[in-house]
Amino acid sequence: IYMRYLIAASLFICTCAYSQQAAQDAGAPVPVDKAAYHIPVFRNEYVVVTNVYIPPARAAGYHTHSLDQISVVVEDADNAGNVLGEAPYPPRRTPRGNVAFTAFSKKPMTHRVNNAGPTPFHNIVTTILYPEPGRFTPGSRAEVPGYAQLVDNERVRIWRLVLEPGQSAAAITQGAPGMRVVVDGGELVESVPGQADRGMMLKLGEFYWQEPGVTRAVRNIGTTRINLVEFELK
Numbered sequence: 001i002y003m004r005y006l007i008a009a010s011l012f013i014c015t016c017a018y019s020q021q022a023a024q025d026a027g028a029p030v031p032v033d034k035a036a037y038h039i040p041v042f043r044n045e046y047v048v049v050t051n052v053y054i055p056p057a058r059a060a061g062y063h064t065h066s067l068d069q070i071s072v073v074v075e076d077a078d079n080a081g082n083v084l085g086e087a088p089y090p091p092r093r094t095p096r097g098n099v100a101f102t103a104f105s106k107k108p109m110t111h112r113v114n115n116a117g118p119t120p121f122h123n124i125v126t127t128i129l130y131p132e133p134g135r136f137t138p139g140s141r142a143e144v145p146g147y148a149q150l151v152d153n154e155r156v157r158i159w160r161l162v163l164e165p166g167q168s169a170a171a172i173t174q175g176a177p178g179m180r181v182v183v184d185g186g187e188l189v190e191s192v193p194g195q196a197d198r199g200m201m202l203k204l205g206e207f208y209w210q211e212p213g214v215t216r217a218v219r220n221i222g223t224t225r226i227n228l229v230e231f232e233l234k
Helices: 001-025
Strands: 038-044 047-054 059-065 068-077 078-083 089-093 099-102 110-117 121-128 147-152 158-161 167-172 178-184 186-191 198-202 207-210 215-220 228-233
Touching: 038 110, 047 110, 068 178, 099 158, 110 167, 147 228, 158 167, 158 215
Parallel strands: none
Antiparallel strands: 038 047, 047 121, 059 110, 068 099, 068 121, 078 089, 078 110, 147 158, 158 228, 167 215, 178 207, 178 228, 186 198, 186 215
16 A cells, blocks of 8 residues: 555656646747746846756756856756757756856857756756857956956856955956845955945845946955956956
8 A cells, every 4th residue: 555655656756746837838839037946036238147946856848048148057957858859858957156148149058957866956057148259348357366267258257256265356347337246155244445334244145236437346345255257357
């Protein structure tokens, strides 16, 4: 009797999962910011930020990426899915902390994805709204230890900043509007000339819009490693 109960329960769970997937895949593909578990959380004239948080055993149906975007994975998971019209791909994991730029304006993509693993998938996606590059000139951080440049193309310049407890990064000047995304949080002090030092407690997955023209230095005053991704638009 117990084995029959387990088999029946398993079939019920599988049926529910299939029904949920079928319901989400029904109908025409939607824009990325309208997809299940893709929630727009910030917007201005330059960008829209979408918080992608897919719990285990949940799926986002077909959705279309058509504008250039920057993605920062802050929690990784085993994701499966397929590009529309192509065969499904097996579960694969994009490492936590991974940063990517994709020029979807040149080659749009419609796909679906489901979280096939036991952990949530969490991705901070920034979509660039204006079509033409060359609108801004980002600053350079090449001479500032701690900042590692990850991407530099016609649309964006991206850095990673890792600070162990007690470490600091010398002042940089924000050359163009951009964003800070928190991969590993902690307690940070930001120093801006002419202003009092400002402490801040950063948490995983948080993001901060940053205006151009600000000069700032940062210092890790906490007990944990801080890992930030910062970018400036072009």
